[in-house]
Amino acid sequence: MSLNICLVTTKLIAGFLFNSQVIIADGLHGASDLITDVAVLAGLRVSKKPADTCHHYGHRRIATLVGMFVGASLLAATAVIMIQAIRSFHDLTHNRTLDIQANLPFWLALATVPLKEILFRLTRRVGMRAKDASLIANAWHDRSDAMASIAAAVGLAAVMLGGRDWQFMDPLAATVVGAMLLPMAVNIIRDNAGELIDRAPEAQVLEQLERAIRRTGGVKDIYAFRARRIGGKIAMDVNVLVDPSLTVAQGHDIASEVRNAVQLESPDVIEVMVHIEPMEG
Known part of the structure; x- marks a missing residue:
């Protein structure tokens, strides 16, 4: 200065x-x-x-x-x-x-x-x-x-x-x-x-994050995957479908694994909100 x-x-x-x-x-x-x-x-x-x-x-x-x-x-x-x-x-x-x-x-x-x-x-x-x-x-x-x-x-x-x-x-x-x-x-x-105005990160970044989620054990499918940039970092949320026979504790563990997988894939991700839902049919 x-x-x-x-x-x-x-x-x-x-x-x-x-x-x-x-x-x-x-x-x-x-x-x-x-x-x-x-x-x-x-x-x-x-x-x-x-x-x-x-x-x-x-x-x-x-x-x-x-x-x-x-x-x-x-x-x-x-x-x-x-x-x-x-x-x-x-x-x-x-x-x-x-x-x-x-x-x-x-x-x-x-x-x-x-x-x-x-x-x-x-x-x-x-x-x-x-x-x-x-x-x-x-x-x-x-x-x-x-x-x-x-x-x-x-x-x-x-x-x-x-x-x-x-x-x-x-x-x-x-x-x-x-x-x-x-x-x-x-x-x-x-x-x-x-x-x-909550613009999403680049398509390449979104694809990497989605792949990391889908690779996580116990994840059957995902939907409502959203992300935005905040101060140069990334905040995101996703709905994850799992086996309906799992207990609440097992679903929570999968959510934690998804969160860890995403943040390992991109250290820029500072917030991951994971919603666990039973997969129907």
């Missing part, structure tokens, strides 16, 4: 001092990254809390909400970047010189790329290991920051080499930055919105 604060502050100051829209855009994107860092850290702390009297199913949805916030902040940053770029193009078309001094902003943008790529890889690794949607979303925010800095560096290099005749490259690069960020923001929002 300290690294992001330094980068954002330096870029915004440099952007205003040297009149570079693209480095301001890069700084605004970094500022949204900083806001989401705070949100993700707060969300991680809350989402790991156990169930309580007001939240019987725990707090994992908090991670999903934070992921939505990450996507929304990235979308807002994209809108600001595009609006500023349009204003700069308007000034150029009305023969107003932007007077961009590209040297320092160029080196700032260039230095950001490896730093943000390292942050992306580290955060994504932790997010994948923890199966946390908000961490994974924030990792992609870091990757988008690196890509934005590449576009900014290219635009500023063109201004440095071409002088006043190439000043249009600064707002053009800012537009490219916005165009890159837009699909990332939409994808993050879409993925987390899917969790909020």
Whole structure:
């Protein structure tokens, strides 16, 4: 977080001092990254809390909400970047010189790329290991920051080499930055919105879980098999048909074996509700 604060502050100051829209855009994107860092850290702390009297199913949805916030902040940053770029193009078309001094902003943008790529890889690794949607979303925010800095560096290099005749490259690069960020923001929002409306896991995952259930001893058949994602994890329930001559205790044992088989097949499954029913006919 300290690294992001330094980068954002330096870029915004440099952007205003040297009149570079693209480095301001890069700084605004970094500022949204900083806001989401705070949100993700707060969300991680809350989402790991156990169930309580007001939240019987725990707090994992908090991670999903934070992921939505990450996507929304990235979308807002994209809108600001595009609006500023349009204003700069308007000034150029009305023969107003932007007077961009590209040297320092160029080196700032260039230095950001490896730093943000390292942050992306580290955060994504932790997010994948923890199966946390908000961490994974924030990792992609870091990757988008690196890509934005590449576009900014290219635009500023063109201004440095071409002088006043190439000043249009600064707002053009800012537009490219916005165009890159837009699909990332939409994808993050879409993925987390899917969790909020109880979207099922991928078909391959469902097939693996169903096979694990059917392989369990004592299971004659299954129906009403349902699953959904919660904070990057999976909750599911299934009706299992068993021999009607079994005792309640034997049925309970089969339910426990089904639960164990599913969680061995996929550690992402955190909740398995098994309903035992007698198989008729």
